[in-house]
């Protein structure tokens with residue numbers, strides 16, 4: 001019960017890594033606000049959170065909307081009395097396009113990078129008021145090395161990695177800020193890619209652990225970073241990638 005007494009705000013909680021993280025934090029005792037732009041999926045996760053015996057709240061919001069981020073923090077503080085752990089898992093990927101058009105570039109940066117910043121900024125005062133807290137962002141292996149996804153995705157995730165370091169420097173000691181850099185994880189986001197046997201086979205050769213990740217692999221790393229076990233850890237970009245970036 002490493003998160004007993006804590007209140008977590010998880011964006012992108014309706015699917016994949018965000019959902020697995022909401023459930024893992026709940027299983028460790030946290031009350032969880034499940035935020036997603038898809039309200040039905042957020043409600044579904046919140047129901048599963050409550051099924052674990054802790055309070056779960058679903059909130060519909062788009063993380064690119066500054067006012068919506070502020071409103072949802074207010075709602076969570078009203079309901080749970082504060083916020084102590086923010087997880088920014090809302091994100092989008094683009095097609096495998098080596099030269100995406102400007103509108104696609106902007107869409108990726110808006111959600112993955114600006115959305116992460118807006119949510120962190122909206123929650124900052126509440127984290128400080130709670131006597132300190134954590135922000136854990138989801139970057140990617142493509143935020144630290146080049147790869148086959150689009151330049152827009154890579155740039156947005158590289159931005160998340162250094163945003164994480166910058167906030168760790170400027171928002172400490174009250175707020176610890178870290179990110180995880182997952183390799184390919186089996187979620188709805190990667191379902192189309194992973195259904196291509198040729199792509200799978202080629203990609204797998206680059207994974208020393210010889211498999212793709214599961215959402216639970218990432219949730220476990222996020223739990224560590226959000227818990228007191230990581231109380232001397234801030235500003236890190238932790239690979240959760242089966243060894244991809246070591247190879």
Ligand code: NAD
Pocket residue numbers: 011012013014015016017018035036037038041061062063064089090091092093111112115138139140141181182183184185186187188189190
């Ligand atoms: P997913 O598509 O399964 O889930 C993403 C969730 O975010 C969805 O529920 C979606 O509705 C929500 N969302 C998207 N845009 C939003 C917005 N503007 N506001 C609020 N909610 C929004 O994807 P996933 O694989 O779980 O990815 C989660 C995060 O992990 C993303 O940032 C992704 O880039 C990152 N990531 C994923 C992988 C992977 O292989 N799956 C690898 C590295 C990093």
